[in-house]
Amino acid sequence: MSRRLEGRLVVATHNAGKLREMRELLAPYGIGCVSAGELNLPEPEETGLTFEENALIKARAAAIATKLPAFADDSGLCVEALGGDPGIYSARWAGESKDFAGAMAEVERKLVAAGGTTDAKRRGSFVSVLALVWPDGHEEIFRGEVHGQIVLPRGTAGFGYDPLFLPDGHSRTFGEMTSEEKHGIPADGSTALSHRARAFQLLAKACLA
Numbered sequence: 066m067s068r069r070l071e072g073r074l075v076v077a078t079h080n081a082g083k084l085r086e087m088r089e090l091l092a093p094y095g096i097g098c099v100s101a102g103e104l105n106l107p108e109p110e111e112t113g114l115t116f117e118e119n120a121l122i123k124a125r126a127a128a129i130a131t132k133l134p135a136f137a138d139d140s141g142l143c144v145e146a147l148g149g150d151p152g153i154y155s156a157r158w159a160g161e162s163k164d165f166a167g168a169m170a171e172v173e174r175k176l177v178a179a180g181g182t183t184d185a186k187r188r189g190s191f192v193s194v195l196a197l198v199w200p201d202g203h204e205e206i207f208r209g210e211v212h213g214q215i216v217l218p219r220g221t222a223g224f225g226y227d228p229l230f231l232p233d234g235h236s237r238t239f240g241e242m243t244s245e246e247k248h249g250i251p252a253d254g255s256t257a258l259s260h261r262a263r264a265f266q267l268l269a270k271a272c273l274a
């Protein structure tokens with residue numbers, strides 16, 4: 066049974082790009098939020114083997130530390146020809162220095178080595194799993210995905226791997242889109258574009274409606 070979210074919330078992330086998107090998604094619902102980064106909460110080790118496990122690890126740690134409901138995203142880029150890599154390791158491929166130009170070059174190098182020379186062999190998806198955890202232990206989890214092509218990086222908008230991802234049905238990469246195009250929630254109730262916005266639509270229907 067889903068539970069309605071009210072009052073104040075901790076967004077359990079240390080990633081500024083994600084935080085910006087999550088704040089934009091939450092704003093219309095009048096939910097105030099503070100981030101784990103702003104509260105200087107320690108980053109829990111992401112020891113899970115799935116997006117779901119890691120999202121729960123982050124949300125549980127923040128809910129316990131703050132006694133507030135906590136909202137975490139675990140997300141990543143999954144490249145079919147690489148067996149789903151970098152997947153849950155997407156942030157780790159960029160290293161301590163968060164070198165996403167280097168991580169995107171690594172994806173391209175490995176993809177070419179794996180035979181990714183035609184459109185059909187350059188398929189991939191972005192995945193976002195959102196976990197909501199209340200201090201009393203109640204938990205909810207939502208998953209969103211968007212499929213598309215892995216292309217040579219284009220554009221400077223967004224964050225992380227946005228420049229190399231061309232969503233199906235579009236001619237511009239996430240790195241070339243405005244934030245409204247990438248993760249805006251359509252007013253007519255149709256499905257949003259990005260993985261995170263799609264997961265958020267499910268969360269909003271269950272816990273914010």
Ligand code: ITT
Pocket residue numbers: 077078079080083111123138139140141142155156191223224225226227239259261
């Ligand atoms: P937190 O755990 O503190 O939230 P993180 O960056 O470590 O931050 P993840 O472990 O979930 O987060 O790693 C997800 C990585 O996948 C992220 O760093 C990006 O590089 C990439 N990613 C996820 N969503 C993305 C998006 O919408 N656009 C581009 N890259 C994205």
